Amino acid sequence: MDWAEPEVGLTLGEGAFGVVSVCKRRATGEEFAVKMVDKVETTVEAIKKEAEMLQAMARQPREQLKCFSRRCFVCIVMDKLDGGDLVEGLQRHLKERGQINCHDVVHVACPGSWVMAGAHFTLLGWTSLVVDVYFCFM
Ligand SMILES: Nc1ncnc2c1ncn2[C@@H]1O[C@H](COP(=O)(O)OP(=O)(O)OP(=O)(O)O)[C@@H](O)[C@H]1O
Structure with missing residues (x-):
């Protein structure tokens, strides 16, 4: 190896x-x-x-x-993921294109939150699941 x-x-x-x-x-x-x-x-x-x-x-x-x-x-x-730092990307988007419309991200954010909820649930238990599900429905 x-x-x-x-x-x-x-x-x-x-x-x-x-x-x-x-x-x-x-x-x-x-x-x-x-x-x-x-x-x-x-x-x-x-x-x-x-x-x-x-x-x-x-x-x-x-x-x-x-x-x-x-x-x-x-x-x-x-x-290796080449997309760059998330916070820097959000700040760049804000500067160049303005605020992201909440309605545009909901279709991405919800499935993403479910993936995170699944991973946390498997590893860390109910507490994280409850927090992630809360974010999913926010
Ligand atoms: N697979 C990857 N490809 C490219 N860059 C990465 C990758 N994983 C992490 N990084 C970079 O390294 C930084 C630190 O990652 P790391 O996973 O240790 O911490 P985190 O995700 O910021 O938070 P936490 O410490 O809670 O896990 C990330 O913010 C990112 O910039």
Whole structure:
């Protein structure tokens, strides 16, 4: 398996679980994103939950998510998404085209919320489901 020594490159962003960077598979040159979760600061249970959440959100969910371990990190490989940062995109839209009409986004927002509700329900239980369903009907 050539994931043993992938090439980790530029940082894409940072979240609660650690840094996300560009990652290149040496054998093929394909680019992915890799989330590097600190083994010392994060419990095994939390890392498992994060990996399961990413697996549930994957573009091809049936394909097994690739993970590898480095000295201090568990590295979770994902498809690299090139759409940019959501908040920056919203701000750019506001500046260039004005406010988004609520009626235009409802068809996208509702199915999206149901996907999130499903993922949260599987992993985190009822509390998140209730919150997500609330947002879905807002
Ligand atoms: N698959 C990806 N492809 C490209 N960029 C990504 C990818 N995943 C994450 N990023 C970038 O890295 C940033 C941090 O992602 P990360 O998933 O760690 O945190 P988050 O989604 O912002 O929130 P949380 O920490 O609650 O999970 C994102 O805001 C995004 O800019």
